[in-house]
Amino acid sequence: xxxxxxxxxxxxxxxxxxxxxxxxxxxxxxxxxxxxxxxxxxxxxxxxxxxxxxxxxxxxxxxxxxxxxx
Numbered sequence: 001x002x003x004x005x006x007x008x009x010x011x012x013x014x015x016x017x018x019x020x021x022x023x024x025x026x027x028x029x030x031x032x033x034x035x036x037x038x039x040x041x042x043x044x045x046x047x048x049x050x051x052x053x054x055x056x057x058x059x060x061x062x063x064x065x066x067x068x069x070x
Contacts, residue, residue: 001043009069016066034061038068046070 005013013035021028038059042049049057052069060067 001040003039003043031061031064034064035066035068037062042068042070 017028017031020031038061042057042059046057049059049070052058056069058067058069
């Protein structure tokens with residue numbers, strides 16, 4: 001599966017990983033797994049996610065207050 005992150009999304013992801021790493025040992029790994037899980041869910045069935053604009057949808061991460069926008 002191929003995907004790309006918008007440069008701002010990539011920067012936010014990197015900053016968030018560092019934030020969770022400082023909060024608790026291993027929490028950054030759980031966050032990365034949640035991001036990857038959401039990407040996989042979108043890949044399998046993108047149309048099941050709520051539209052937030054004409055051609056934009058949103059998939060929330062499990063257990064973290066973030067979402068993948070695609």
